[in-house]
Amino acid sequence: MIQVAINGYGTIGKRVADAVRAQPDMEVVGVAKTRPNFEAETAVEKGYPLYAAIEDRIELFDDAGIELAGTVDELVAAADVVVDACPSGIGADNVEMYREHDTPALLQGGEDADAADVSFNARANFDETTGTDVARVVSCNTTGLSRLVAPLEEEYGIEKVRATLVRRGGDPAQTGRGPINDILPNPVSLPSHHGPDVNTIFPDLAIDTLGLKVPATLMHTHSINVELESTPDAAEVRDLLESQSRTFVIDEHMAIDGAGKLKEYAQDVGRPRADIWENCIWGESITMEGNDLYLFQAIHQESDVVPENVDAVRAILGESDAAESIETTNEALGMGI
Amino acid sequence: MIQVAINGYGTIGKRVADAVRAQPDMEVVGVAKTRPNFEAETAVEKGYPLYAAIEDRIELFDDAGIELAGTVDELVAAADVVVDACPSGIGADNVEMYREHDTPALLQGGEDADAADVSFNARANFDETTGTDVARVVSCNTTGLSRLVAPLEEEYGIEKVRATLVRRGGDPAQTGRGPINDILPNPVSLPSHHGPDVNTIFPDLAIDTLGLKVPATLMHTHSINVELESTPDAAEVRDLLESQSRTFVIDEHMAIDGAGKLKEYAQDVGRPRADIWENCIWGESITMEGNDLYLFQAIHQESDVVPENVDAVRAILGESDAAESIETTNEALGMGI
Amino acid sequence: MIQVAINGYGTIGKRVADAVRAQPDMEVVGVAKTRPNFEAETAVEKGYPLYAAIEDRIELFDDAGIELAGTVDELVAAADVVVDACPSGIGADNVEMYREHDTPALLQGGEDADAADVSFNARANFDETTGTDVARVVSCNTTGLSRLVAPLEEEYGIEKVRATLVRRGGDPAQTGRGPINDILPNPVSLPSHHGPDVNTIFPDLAIDTLGLKVPATLMHTHSINVELESTPDAAEVRDLLESQSRTFVIDEHMAIDGAGKLKEYAQDVGRPRADIWENCIWGESITMEGNDLYLFQAIHQESDVVPENVDAVRAILGESDAAESIETTNEALGMGI
Amino acid sequence: MIQVAINGYGTIGKRVADAVRAQPDMEVVGVAKTRPNFEAETAVEKGYPLYAAIEDRIELFDDAGIELAGTVDELVAAADVVVDACPSGIGADNVEMYREHDTPALLQGGEDADAADVSFNARANFDETTGTDVARVVSCNTTGLSRLVAPLEEEYGIEKVRATLVRRGGDPAQTGRGPINDILPNPVSLPSHHGPDVNTIFPDLAIDTLGLKVPATLMHTHSINVELESTPDAAEVRDLLESQSRTFVIDEHMAIDGAGKLKEYAQDVGRPRADIWENCIWGESITMEGNDLYLFQAIHQESDVVPENVDAVRAILGESDAAESIETTNEALGMGI
Ligand SMILES: NC(=O)c1ccc[n+]([C@@H]2O[C@H](COP(=O)([O-])OP(=O)(O)OC[C@H]3O[C@@H](n4cnc5c(N)ncnc54)[C@H](O)[C@@H]3O)[C@@H](O)[C@H]2O)c1
Ligand SMILES: NC(=O)c1ccc[n+]([C@@H]2O[C@H](COP(=O)([O-])OP(=O)(O)OC[C@H]3O[C@@H](n4cnc5c(N)ncnc54)[C@H](O)[C@@H]3O)[C@@H](O)[C@H]2O)c1
């Protein structure tokens, strides 16, 4: 069993922990956290050994009556691999500690690409991660774009991608984040950094992205244009996207108009935390105009990277090939909504 | 096994169906719906026999490839009791059908009190429902207020309740509802109808309520003042509220500041649909000033009435007493967060 | 003086009334309304003769103590031209009445293109309206796109426009409109109807549009891609756009990040109703990648069509040419922020 | 003419500047700002001499091509009185500078009461400020509550006030503030600090307040209960409130359901910045139950303190009595909507 440590038990970290535990070949050796809030309490209830990420704060856990298993250093030492899910920027700072312990590490998309040896997407470049020390699972948006680009590139060839990312302002529990009533070009300067991030996975892809931030918390929504090198009809493209294991093509009769109903559907079918790991593509939106493909997809920012982290664990340790890992992960989680 | 039909399989109906199925003494004999959307699909996947609520629409289900078990009339005939969870106003119209079939029926809080023989809250007036033909499980807000009033009244006596209900504008999937950026006195005329609704449960209670509507979807929040007949200290009141089976007193160390984190916590502990059946009372807010008690509570509008519906099934059939039913319901659902 | 009637005194109608009054060659002969709310009261205070749009409702105005000048029929008869600013769909129904009175009429963008003889944008096709009976001032979004397309087409030639319209869910006072917390592909089917609407102004333009709706009320925001036929640099394009009389290029030092600050700026400089008649284009966003131009623009849905309506009055009556009318309108209003 | 300096030219400061300029007995000697954004530009356009609040930043203004008149020290020296409208906390730090220059100063409600010699509300305690060095114009919420309390106390006597303040999350241009989709008890501990702040104006008043924060930007809304010492009927109370010069009782026929329509009305009647200086009380909501008065009022956080600042200038300099100052201010501004 692969011993996996999770450093940073927040939005991403807690989901990765549960997904790792669900795998037949992995075990959660422990999780590290900085503050004794409701998430810490839940970690303990779930039986995850809890480690203090910052020594000075050990006392706070004591005060809250939450038992600790040790410090993050001990956790990293005990692990075969560490998944770092700390807030943006802190992951890069932690790399030195991981290297000192010779523990392979996965960073998240909040870190700069050059903080890691390689950037990772299971569908697109699994093998490049094997044998590296530090890999970065790309961000929720880049993951969503990569899953779309990969089959289109393989099947039809891509001239250029132009994508407008209408991003949620904050996650549902991030009460300090706005805007309350605005649509913010973000970043204002174009093209946005999201395109270059996709290039860490597809170095030769022509892609320009534009980002905005709006007062919504549930999912990002991508307005996508792909100029293809050939001219399949829309039905063919839809078939192709339906055949992918991590995309969900929303059927017209479901009457799903946005992220609210998508999450409601995920709740209804019993998904843990109502997570939607798949790209959600509106079937009705898939359209070809000449060689211009258009579509809308919604991306659940809190969870689409979770199966990717699981695969990246196997990739960095060289424990599996892409197809086998993806299948194992999917089956263990119950992918396919 | 009590055969329970659910007519109206939406926000409330689908939750009641799952809660009924979880009970040791009940079975879902079928659910009725009007439209073949994602909820209809999920009903079928869950193995609930699906009945057409409106004959004209049978074809629509056929078109969507969703199999029907019959019409709502057949469903009501086959049931020991029917839980009506149709949109406001339709429940009252359905009463005639239920009476024709001699099937005892539960309505929801969207119906006027006089559409039913009695209004129901498990904690406060379970027995009054036994033997009636039609009972009404009071609304989410009235349920939340009743659970608070009952122990306070018993323990300290109540001079008067004054409550401001800051209500969510719509449920998360109700994309057509506003406001987007406003705080609406609603209703404008005072006191609001919520007080008289509480009086259907506590006829002699002095209570004045004020309602507002705001751009939030997760939970209602109540700003509560109760003038007590005695002057316990805040710690005592907190103990009392912690001892109730359907209230959750939020501890300070959990660092939960609103509905977003409450729902996140519910997700993390694995609650189905992240439902919170309990009144959520901020421990830190419980305060006594003279004989004035103040506190904040959040009410999950989509689910607090669910355990009440389950109890009301037993109450109307005379199958149990209050304490036993509440305990059975709580245990089957996993009440107590 | 041109005698202008305004039928429908709501968001658009009241602004057109004030803009007409500000013109040296026009007079408001009266405004028609259906309900005696605060807007009716203000119309009277401003000295606009108020006509009842619906006879049955005359009594309501009496009850509210608001004096009427007559019925809409009398108003249309007295006018040289009528600006119809009724809710979508009603304008088309009114055309018969306007034709009966032989009064030239302007409809708004909520009406279908074929309800009118021609669609109008001052910058792009002023002359085509002269001599028609019924012209349609295109919608806020189409107006915003047309103002951008016209100079780019003239100066550089356009291969294709691809635009994602991130639309506000409702106007600030429309409390019944959502969504509260969602990003809705709207319409879901692609390309959206906005492109064909632009083609009513530029019949030969290649344009594909995608629309979304978000929980914001202040302005629409457009994420724009224009494939040009030549390759100017970004600074040149910026100069071109700065030289237009109805675009406002937001300078970096102003630190304006969205619609909130734009409206605040409009308030600060004393714009009536904080209206922004101009397309607001973020200077920093104007970018060329090869022959792909990218930029963000915000469109004040409530007011960008107002100067266009004023010009359309002159156009339909053949009272002026485009350049002269635009200059008169701009000067009277104080265009140029 | 009283020479008034404004230190901190933001939301409050720029409004106070315009209000001061509108007075017959005052002049704006200059305004001080820290950053060369759109507000700085507008200050210059309006002809307010602009001073640098922080020396290190002078260069930034130069870069933006915005001319400065000097530093804040010079400004304070030149003024008869300074209105400090810096962000919370900075005002208190500035007091030393004002004392050094012997320039009487007004702080805003974001400062602690003990940063000033006295707290000020024109209607309630004008005279107490005369002759002090530093007075604090109480916050928007406290101003709104004080205006309500004063006439009720005088006319009927007050047993106790209980108020729930449903507060906007941020001002319209504050895009960094949340929550996006939540209702936050804020502060969680009760009663909130707003009650004691009202006691700086009415030391003997029994008042308990509860605060919440919601995703809205336009106005605060207060849900009010006042236990009176006598039992007037609702119509009498309404008359009393209508007779006050800084309250606006919203009539039923206006069909105003919230802050969106209130601000729209203010726009329509041509209020500068659509400001509403008055407490906006829903007439229909004014209700007596026994000796319990209930009502809803909306408070425009950005502007209700503006006339109070103007009055406080006269009060601290001993230039007028309350009645005369209020009348002058009201007339100059056009109070009474
Ligand atoms: N939330 C998203 O939508 C999302 C999506 C994809 C990727 N990401 C990326 O994932 C990473 C984590 O983001 P998140 O949203 O889970 O953040 P989060 O704030 O929800 O969780 C971070 C956790 O790390 C803990 N932490 C803080 N400092 C720490 C330290 N020094 N050592 C150990 N733990 C520490 C915090 O207590 C918290 O539990 C970021 O790089 C982010 O960019 C986030
Ligand atoms: N949503 C809440 O927050 C909430 C809380 C407490 C009580 N309630 C009450 O519960 C009742 C149901 O509300 P909801 O929110 O679940 O509504 P909903 O709209 O989510 O669900 C209603 C369901 O009834 C179906 N339906 C419509 N017409 C029907 C008919 N004629 N026959 C059978 N089914 C029909 C609809 O297809 C839908 O599935 C209402 O009385 C409401 O006031 C709602």
Ligand SMILES: NC(=O)c1ccc[n+]([C@@H]2O[C@H](COP(=O)([O-])OP(=O)(O)OC[C@H]3O[C@@H](n4cnc5c(N)ncnc54)[C@H](O)[C@@H]3O)[C@@H](O)[C@H]2O)c1
């Ligand atoms: N609001 C916008 O953002 C916007 C932008 C551009 C174009 N438009 C278009 O302008 C038109 C008007 O929209 P609006 O937003 O001003 O609507 P609105 O609802 O604000 O105003 C419509 C007015 O018409 C009145 N009215 C209703 N029925 C009437 C009738 N039969 N006769 C006369 N008056 C009647 C109403 O009382 C109201 O005052 C629509 O076609 C709309 O699509 C609106």
Ligand SMILES: NC(=O)c1ccc[n+]([C@@H]2O[C@H](COP(=O)([O-])OP(=O)(O)OC[C@H]3O[C@@H](n4cnc5c(N)ncnc54)[C@H](O)[C@@H]3O)[C@@H](O)[C@H]2O)c1
């Ligand atoms: N905005 C409201 O709703 C509101 C309502 C009532 C009272 N207040 C109070 O008014 C005060 C000002 O609030 P605001 O909303 O106007 O803030 P703001 O942020 O809009 O404006 C503050 C201004 O002060 C400037 N500034 C910052 N540091 C400065 C310094 N050291 N010296 C001089 N200027 C400096 C900023 O550039 C800005 O222009 C606070 O005490 C606040 O609590 C605000």
